[in-house]
Amino acid sequence: MSPAMQPDDPGAEQPFVSHLIELRDRLIRMSIAIFVVFLALFPFANEIYTFVAAPLMAQLPEGNTMIATQVAAPFLTPFKLALIAAVFLAMPFLLYQFWGFIAPGLYKHEKRLATPLLISSIILFYVGVAFAYFVVFPLIFAFLSASTPDGVAMMTDISAYLDFVLALFFAFGIAFEIPIATILLVAAGITTPAALASKRPYVIVGAFVVGMLLTPPDVISQTLLAVPMWLLFELGIVFSKVLVGRRATVTDEDPDPDASGSAFSSSPSAPEGPAGGSSPGRVTPRPELREIGRDLDPHFDDPDRWQPLSESEMEAELDLIEAEEISKTPRNPDSHPADTARTTSPAINSVEEKIRRANRLRELGSTFAARTVLYEVLEEGDADQRRVARNILNQLDEA
Structure with missing residues (x-):
């Protein structure tokens, strides 16, 4: 928010219109960032599509190629891929703008938990996409190419292929967010690590069902999605236990009555309220x-x-x-x-x-x-x- 929009009283609540103005400004910045990255990628749109199509091209029989069944597909398909790649590459800046909008309304402990979760969620999403491209795609396309009936030429349409790989990118990117979701559920008090561990058989079955629905109808791709989902669930339980253990350590500490002051004192150890929501040196209770x-x-x-x-x-x-x-x-x-x-x-x-x-x-x-x-x-x-x-x-x- 611009300095001209800041109220004279730092403890005053921001009007609703000022929030809408700030949201508009941040959406404009996000759109500009996507447009700038897209302009940088568009001259290389065909090369980007060739890179994405490499796992399938490597498995096609000799003499087979990809085809375009629509008139404008040779132009629109790389154009669409370049736009999606621009959003993908600009995602850290987009999430930074989103974080800048909601951060002033969070308390200090909420910021301390949200910041590492936000960064780790971005990294895990990228790791999931990379896992799909470098591990899953070669195995899936090798299986599909080997199972092609005799007399049938495997010549995939470029638009259908792009939709297929984008769906898998999204599926694996979201699947790798399971540890973040597990930690958030435990941090919010909705469940406990022990309760999650007791549901392990249902989670394993559910992972294979999700793998069956989100991947092609073959056992390899289903297993390649289901097994990482299960392992990431177990990883989430481990980190949740660490989180609960830290909370228990803080809870078990004996209080120091001589060091305990007023809840409204100006002590540096007193909890801070939302940014802009209280005057300096004084804590405003909820x-x-x-x-x-x-x-x-x-x-x-x-x-x-x-x-x-x-x-x-x-x-x-x-x-x-x-x-x-x-x-x-x-x-x-x-x-x-x-x-x-x-x-x-x-x-x-x-x-x-x-x-x-x-x-x-x-x-x-x-x-x-x-x-x-x-x-x-x-x-x-x-x-x-x-x-x-x-x-x-x-x-x-x-x-």
Whole structure:
């Protein structure tokens, strides 16, 4: 976004029109990049097609060639290939523009996870295309050429061949993204490495089914797609275990109450909000956390309101919170004390109360106790409550 469009208040939310203007500018840059690369490749369009057709030409019987069954195919087919190659070569710049558009709306920990995933996804897609060209194509075309019936000349149309190889390029490029998809599923909390490992038999069968649907009807090409998909799935599980292990290491660390300050202090270790979404030196909590904080105390947003407490002061504060919750619960004078306990217990131990208590513990500096309560919320809460708990855990990971 241009400097003239920046608001005077750095913490102000950008208007919707300014986002559309920035998106338009980035789309124009992407189109210009594709056009420039295409202009550089178009003079070599025929040579590029010859390179792509080399695996098939090497397997054709002596005297056989490729043919063009349409009038404009000798010009349009290399033209189409040059345009697709331009998009393929400009992909890093295109993804950089896309990343520049969404990055200001991400938190620091989200950027830290997304950047290596974005780079690795580009590399894996290129590796999948290269694997299809150098390994799969020679084997497929050798099999198809050897299985040609007697009396039939194998003379492939250039347009049909281009559509065939582009479909395989896309299939293998997407298949090599399986480790990225696996890591994202685990990072989002949708599944776990153990759950994925338990589904291994279904994944193997599914890989062969996908290979059957996306490749020619021969066992070789189906196996050449299915086996890498399965191995990449296993690789994704390994990296997911590494990710979970790092999170567990951070979770098991004992908190340092002397080093724990206010959640709204200007400490460099405090988590940062989205770029342009908060003033320098102060952390702006997410909307869900603000609502919970205001329920606890009307002065929740006051940065001078919170001070770190000692362990004994924190325990006394928690006892006071529980006593206040019990006193707010109506009690029938004729009821038995056990009935009263059963009545008040759900209110005290409800998921909403656990979220409030975890947030309170976070503000008091007891991150270990806060994590313990938040893990209970992840097991017992609904989708919205789990999202709030994950938000708080993400902020604890950055603290």
